[in-house]
Amino acid sequence: MLQRFPWLAAVSLFTLFTVLPAHGDSAANSRATAGLLLIIDDIGNNQRAGKRVIALPGPLNLAFLPHTPYSALLAEEAFQAGHGVMLHAPMANEQGARLGPGALVSGMDQASLQQTLSDSLAAIPHVQGMNNHMGSLLTQQADAMNWVMQVARQQGLFFVDSLTSPKSVALEQARAAGIPALERDVFLDNDTHPAALKRQFEQALQLAKQRGYAVLIGHPYPETLAFLAQELPALHAQNVRLTRVDQFLQQRLWLPLQPATQTPSRYLLRATGAQLEP
Numbered sequence: 626m627l628q629r630f631p632w633l634a635a636v637s638l639f640t641l642f643t644v645l646p647a648h649g650d651s652a653a654n655s656r657a658t659a660g661l662l663l664i665i666d667d668i669g670n671n672q673r674a675g676k677r678v679i680a681l682p683g684p685l686n687l688a689f690l691p692h693t694p695y696s697a698l699l700a701e702e703a704f705q706a707g708h709g710v711m712l713h714a715p716m717a718n719e720q721g722a723r724l725g726p727g728a729l730v731s732g733m734d735q736a737s738l739q740q741t742l743s744d745s746l747a748a749i750p751h752v753q754g755m756n757n758h759m760g761s762l763l764t765q766q767a768d769a770m771n772w773v774m775q776v777a778r779q780q781g782l783f784f785v786d787s788l789t790s791p792k793s794v795a796l797e798q799a800r801a802a803g804i805p806a807l808e809r810d811v812f813l814d815n816d817t818h819p820a821a822l823k824r825q826f827e828q829a830l831q832l833a834k835q836r837g838y839a840v841l842i843g844h845p846y847p848e849t850l851a852f853l854a855q856e857l858p859a860l861h862a863q864n865v866r867l868t869r870v871d872q873f874l875q876q877r878l879w880l881p882l883q884p885a886t887q888t889p890s891r892y893l894l895r896a897t898g899a900q901l902e903p
């Protein structure tokens with residue numbers, strides 16, 4: 626078993642904490658910095674767009690389509706720049722839209738689904754977790770989601786449900802499997818007009834300030850990238866902090882347990898580029 630998340634050994638505790646209010650919920654914490662978990666999907670086919678995302682203020686979370694021309698190269702660069710690295714796992718959708726390589730589709734048996742997912746994960750260096758690309762059909766299927774979460778658990782990865790169907794069972798299957806998981810709160814750019822981007826972004830910020838965090842998903846569209854280049858540097862003044870998903874989940878797991886004496890984990894050493902223990 627790979628140990629990307631050494632703290633995954635405590636996942637049974639994670640299940641406990643996910644049913645408790647998130648850190649930052651209480652009135653006493655209402656002035657605490659809010660975390661904006663911004664995920665940019667669909668990276669890997671367009672090198673120039675990928676580099677523009679990496680150059681944005683961060684940390685962001687970049688989700689890479691597997692087996693695309695630039696996914697491995699850009700994942701390496703994203704990691705070096707301090708961003709989070711995720712697999713953007715293509716999953717069957719209700720419209721039958723084309724999914725590209727590494728697709729997980731309805732009717733796959735357990736072995737082929739898990740092998741396909743493992744091959745996709747192996748193609749993304751520094752991968753820490755995954756979310757679903759499309760998936761409005763597959764995320765409704767409990768068996769398929771259970772098989773996905775087994776792979777995530779074996780490899781020490783988190784899962785973010787992109788929530789492309791209101792009937793998704795991905796989050797509940799992730800929690801049943803005991804893996805760290807979240808779901809998308811807001812899509813930034815279903816409509817790329819400036820006013821629509823602003824409205825969606827403000828909705829995510831408001832939620833982050835109220836609840837302590839928000840999960841916002843966008844795409845490397847030119848309009849989105851121009852919007853983010855303008856808005857992200859202003860977050861600090863609003864007491865909102867861009868946050869990596871892995872660090873958020875780790876903090877959520879450990880803060881209630883050992884706030885003062887926590888030693889840097891293998892994971893944080895990886896993230897900062899420091900030397901690993903043998």
Ligand SMILES: [Zn+2]
Nearest residue numbers: 666667758759
């Ligand atoms: Zn996508």
